[in-house]
Structures are given as structure tokens and as C-alpha cells.
Amino acid sequence: MGLSILVNIGLLFTFKYLSFFTSSISQIFNYFGLAPDHGMNAGSYSVSDLILPIGISFYTFQTLSYSIDVYRGTIVPEKHLGRFALFVAFFPQLVAGPIERAGRLLPQFKERIIANPESIKKGLILIAWGFFLKVVVADRLGVYVDGAHSDPELYHGLPLLISTFFFPLQLYYDFSAYTAIAIGVAHTMGYNLMHNFNKPLFATSSASFWNRWHISFMLWLKDYLYKPMGGYIVKKPILIRNVLIIFFIVGLWHGANWTFVIWGLLSAFLLIVEAATSRIRRKVFSRLGIAKGIVNVGGWIITMSYLMFSLVFFRSPSIEHALLYLENMFLITNLHINILGNYFELGLCFLLILSVQWVHFIKGNNRIHEFVINKPLLKRWTLYTSYIIIIVLFAINRQHTFIYFQF
Structure with a gap:
């Protein structure tokens, strides 16, 4: 669970918040006159160039809830990779929710679906x-x-x-x-x-x-x-x-x-x-x-x-x-x-x-x-x-x- 939280939050932080925090820290240093002579702008990269994946906050929270629920014993681990992948990347709600729980959505993927007019x-x-x-x-x-x-x-x-x-x-x-x-x-x-x-x-x-x-x-x-x-x-x-x-x-x-x-x-x-x-x-x-x-x-x-x-x-x-x-x-x-x-x-x-x-x-x-x-x-x-x-x-x-x- 610890590894799952670290990876998920790490990816979310890197793509969404790294530029925000580095610029905020830079502003604090500038305020106190502690800014270095050659900052990030002179380097070979810029944190602000990272492209934010659409909907990353939603599917990050969805995968975190799965890990925590398995750890708590609320749900049993899903051993079928395809079903788990479908839970994470279910396209209707992938980019803007609602943030579904594994205990609610995964059982639906195991049922046989019959067309219902x-x-x-x-x-x-x-x-x-x-x-x-x-x-x-x-x-x-x-x-x-x-x-x-x-x-x-x-x-x-x-x-x-x-x-x-x-x-x-x-x-x-x-x-x-x-x-x-x-x-x-x-x-x-x-x-x-x-x-x-x-x-x-x-x-x-x-x-x-x-x-x-x-x-x-x-x-x-x-x-x-x-x-x-x-x-x-x-x-x-x-x-x-x-x-x-x-x-x-x-x-x-x-x-x-x-x-x-x-x-x-x-x-x-x-x-x-x-x-x-x-x-x-x-x-x-x-x-x-x-x-x-x-x-x-x-x-x-x-x-x-x-x-x-x-x-x-x-x-x-x-x-x-x-x-x-x-x-x-x-x-x-x-x-x-x-x-x-x-x-x-x-x-x-x-x-x-x-x-x-x-x-x-x-x-x-x-x-x-x-x-x-x-x-x-x-x-x-x-x-x-x-x-x-x-x-x-x-x-x-x-x-x-x-x-x-x-x-």
C-alpha cells in the first residue's frame, strides 16, 4: 500500500504540482534575497514544460482507493489484469469522474451484460x-x-x-x-x-x-x-x-x-x-x-x-x-x-x-x-x-x- 501511495501521489505531484511548488519556493527565496544567480531558466529544462495528463486527479484517487480498500480488507484483490485495467481506465468517467470505488464497479465487470432497451x-x-x-x-x-x-x-x-x-x-x-x-x-x-x-x-x-x-x-x-x-x-x-x-x-x-x-x-x-x-x-x-x-x-x-x-x-x-x-x-x-x-x-x-x-x-x-x-x-x-x-x-x-x- 505504501508503494502504491508513493507512486500515485508521486506522479500526481510531478505532473500537477512540481512547477507550482518550485515557483513558490523560488518566490520565497527571491523575497529574502536568497535566489541563486543562475536559476532554472538558465538550465537545460523547465518544470513548467511538463504536460498535465487530462483527468490525472480523478484516476489517481480511484487507484488509491483500490489499494487502501484491499489493505483494509474491504475488498479482495482483483487478480484479473484486464478487469483491473478496465476499472482504472473505464472511458465514460475516466477524465472527470465520478470517482468510482472498486467494490462497486469491479463486480459489475464480472457479470454477463445483456442488452436492455x-x-x-x-x-x-x-x-x-x-x-x-x-x-x-x-x-x-x-x-x-x-x-x-x-x-x-x-x-x-x-x-x-x-x-x-x-x-x-x-x-x-x-x-x-x-x-x-x-x-x-x-x-x-x-x-x-x-x-x-x-x-x-x-x-x-x-x-x-x-x-x-x-x-x-x-x-x-x-x-x-x-x-x-x-x-x-x-x-x-x-x-x-x-x-x-x-x-x-x-x-x-x-x-x-x-x-x-x-x-x-x-x-x-x-x-x-x-x-x-x-x-x-x-x-x-x-x-x-x-x-x-x-x-x-x-x-x-x-x-x-x-x-x-x-x-x-x-x-x-x-x-x-x-x-x-x-x-x-x-x-x-x-x-x-x-x-x-x-x-x-x-x-x-x-x-x-x-x-x-x-x-x-x-x-x-x-x-x-x-x-x-x-x-x-x-x-x-x-x-x-x-x-x-x-x-x-x-x-x-x-x-x-x-x-x-x-x-
């Missing part, structure tokens, strides 16, 4: 829904977000606020689109992948959000890091330390940049504040007689607002960029809101957001097929045809990869 139909509907979320909704929001972040000195006030509102939605639709496609492709072949989202944008607290967002990743951290560090039965100082460590890793896992680390620690801060004040808040709300529904609405507003503002660091290429963006966001000099000059596109963005959120509220992320699959034949094919027309008319025609491919 209902499973194929369900899979195709999920694939189609994923394409809609990606090319019609997420990429459309991305055009506005990219424009606002391209030059935060150029814009002030409302355009930046709208972009801050759009980006969490773009991130969610983009990532859940890939997950829907991955799960759908697996369904067409007779395999079941775990669902990665459970209506996260309806969460009424930070803890609830992280239980609903990127579920496979958060469960991985809980099972293989958080519980071994003490889990939930610990004193408050240790609990705070553990949450900070976990979300430092969450931030760094998303990218080798201090902006991701700051975003992770900001997320940890809200979780810690929620946990520290939970009893006091319950007593205050009880004495004031505030209805649970009002409390939940207030919790949702605070959680989503904090998420939007913290994700400015996630989206920004540097800390300076993020701070400038946040500073200019609150300088409302006029009521001009559309930086793209097309109010139809801006209105369409809001309409699509409302439509998708309504669908997710009614059916969630994993029951989209129920809107279609049980309809009479004529209605079903009318929906299929309408859907194809919408994709053709409203898809954003630009080469834009899934955001989580870079992680």
Missing part, C-alpha cells in the same frame, strides 16, 4: 440532457463570464455582479453535464455509475452543499482522510484543524494555484462558523419563534451568496486579479449590465437558468429520463424532435472543453 433508452436521454447542459446552457453563461474576467479593470458594478452569479451556475451545469453523459454512456453498455450531484444549488447550509456537490470526491475525502484523522468524535480545535486540512486539499486538488487554495480555505471558514454557531442559532431562532421555512430561506441566501463570492478566486488566474475583480464589483457607476451588447442572449441566459433549475428541483440530476420515458409514442418523439431543434438553434458554436478536464 430500457437501460439504453435511459442512457441516451441522460447523454442528450448532458449535451444540452453543456453546449446550450453552460457555454452560453461562459461567454458572459469570460468577458467579465477578461479585463476586470474595464467593467464595474452590475456586469461583474451578474458574472459572479453566472459562474457557479456555469460550473455546476458544465460539470453535471459531463457526469450525465458519463452515466448515460455507462447505462447504454449496462453499467451503473454513482451519481455525483444531489441538487447542490438548493442547499440551505454550507455543510448541506458539500454533501450534495461532487459526491464521489467528498465521500473519498471523508472515507480516506477525514475519518482516519479522527472523524466527527473529536475536540473542536482538532475538528477545525481537520476541516482546514481537508479543504486545503480540496482547493489544491482543483489546481496548482494559490487562488484554488484560498477558495478552499474560504469554504472551510464558512463550515467552521456554521458548526461553531449551530447551537446558538437554534436557540435564538427558537426563542424568536422564527419558522423553519424562513430559516431555510435565509440559510440558502447566505450559502449561495458566500459560494458565489468565494468562487471569484476559483475563476481568477491570480490573487491580484480576484481582488481587483471584487473591488470593482462593488463600484456601481451606472446601470449598464450587458457587456456583450446583446440583450436577447442575456435574457436567454436567465430563462435557461430558471428552466434548468425547475427541472433539477422536480427531478434532480438523475431522474431526467422520467420526463420522457413513460410518455406516449407521439409525445415522446415530439419531445425528441423539439430537443434536437433547440440544440441546433441555440448551441454555442465554440471549442470549449469541460472545466473539470483541467483537474
Whole structure:
């Protein structure tokens, strides 16, 4: 197990974090005047030239979980190299998850698969829904977000606020689109992948959000890091330390940049504040007689607002960029809101957001097929045809990869 952890983390560190750490150390040396006269730039190589393999964070964690589960005795070792290779490199979820467990996926590879028309139909509907979320909704929001972040000195006030509102939605639709496609492709072949989202944008607290967002990743951290560090039965100082460590890793896992680390620690801060004040808040709300529904609405507003503002660091290429963006966001000099000059596109963005959120509220992320699959034949094919027309008319025609491919 030790060798497996060393090799997996070593490869991940080399490709994803070596350049980040060497440049950070170099900056520290420069600050104290300890930099050598001839640095790496004068050498025969550059660490930054290493090409990051797509999805390395995902399959690294997946193979680590296998080694740890075998070591713990949770699963028996897989002696068939082909099945193990298929588990590591199962193409639907290889590059952006969900992060599957060997105990869940390997047994499926041992079963005989018989073509199931209902499973194929369900899979195709999920694939189609994923394409809609990606090319019609997420990429459309991305055009506005990219424009606002391209030059935060150029814009002030409302355009930046709208972009801050759009980006969490773009991130969610983009990532859940890939997950829907991955799960759908697996369904067409007779395999079941775990669902990665459970209506996260309806969460009424930070803890609830992280239980609903990127579920496979958060469960991985809980099972293989958080519980071994003490889990939930610990004193408050240790609990705070553990949450900070976990979300430092969450931030760094998303990218080798201090902006991701700051975003992770900001997320940890809200979780810690929620946990520290939970009893006091319950007593205050009880004495004031505030209805649970009002409390939940207030919790949702605070959680989503904090998420939007913290994700400015996630989206920004540097800390300076993020701070400038946040500073200019609150300088409302006029009521001009559309930086793209097309109010139809801006209105369409809001309409699509409302439509998708309504669908997710009614059916969630994993029951989209129920809107279609049980309809009479004529209605079903009318929906299929309408859907194809919408994709053709409203898809954003630009080469834009899934955001989580870079992680």
C-alpha cells in the first residue's frame, strides 16, 4: 500500500504540482534575497514544460482507493489484469469522474451484460440532457463570464455582479453535464455509475452543499482522510484543524494555484462558523419563534451568496486579479449590465437558468429520463424532435472543453 501511495501521489505531484511548488519556493527565496544567480531558466529544462495528463486527479484517487480498500480488507484483490485495467481506465468517467470505488464497479465487470432497451433508452436521454447542459446552457453563461474576467479593470458594478452569479451556475451545469453523459454512456453498455450531484444549488447550509456537490470526491475525502484523522468524535480545535486540512486539499486538488487554495480555505471558514454557531442559532431562532421555512430561506441566501463570492478566486488566474475583480464589483457607476451588447442572449441566459433549475428541483440530476420515458409514442418523439431543434438553434458554436478536464 505504501508503494502504491508513493507512486500515485508521486506522479500526481510531478505532473500537477512540481512547477507550482518550485515557483513558490523560488518566490520565497527571491523575497529574502536568497535566489541563486543562475536559476532554472538558465538550465537545460523547465518544470513548467511538463504536460498535465487530462483527468490525472480523478484516476489517481480511484487507484488509491483500490489499494487502501484491499489493505483494509474491504475488498479482495482483483487478480484479473484486464478487469483491473478496465476499472482504472473505464472511458465514460475516466477524465472527470465520478470517482468510482472498486467494490462497486469491479463486480459489475464480472457479470454477463445483456442488452436492455430500457437501460439504453435511459442512457441516451441522460447523454442528450448532458449535451444540452453543456453546449446550450453552460457555454452560453461562459461567454458572459469570460468577458467579465477578461479585463476586470474595464467593467464595474452590475456586469461583474451578474458574472459572479453566472459562474457557479456555469460550473455546476458544465460539470453535471459531463457526469450525465458519463452515466448515460455507462447505462447504454449496462453499467451503473454513482451519481455525483444531489441538487447542490438548493442547499440551505454550507455543510448541506458539500454533501450534495461532487459526491464521489467528498465521500473519498471523508472515507480516506477525514475519518482516519479522527472523524466527527473529536475536540473542536482538532475538528477545525481537520476541516482546514481537508479543504486545503480540496482547493489544491482543483489546481496548482494559490487562488484554488484560498477558495478552499474560504469554504472551510464558512463550515467552521456554521458548526461553531449551530447551537446558538437554534436557540435564538427558537426563542424568536422564527419558522423553519424562513430559516431555510435565509440559510440558502447566505450559502449561495458566500459560494458565489468565494468562487471569484476559483475563476481568477491570480490573487491580484480576484481582488481587483471584487473591488470593482462593488463600484456601481451606472446601470449598464450587458457587456456583450446583446440583450436577447442575456435574457436567454436567465430563462435557461430558471428552466434548468425547475427541472433539477422536480427531478434532480438523475431522474431526467422520467420526463420522457413513460410518455406516449407521439409525445415522446415530439419531445425528441423539439430537443434536437433547440440544440441546433441555440448551441454555442465554440471549442470549449469541460472545466473539470483541467483537474
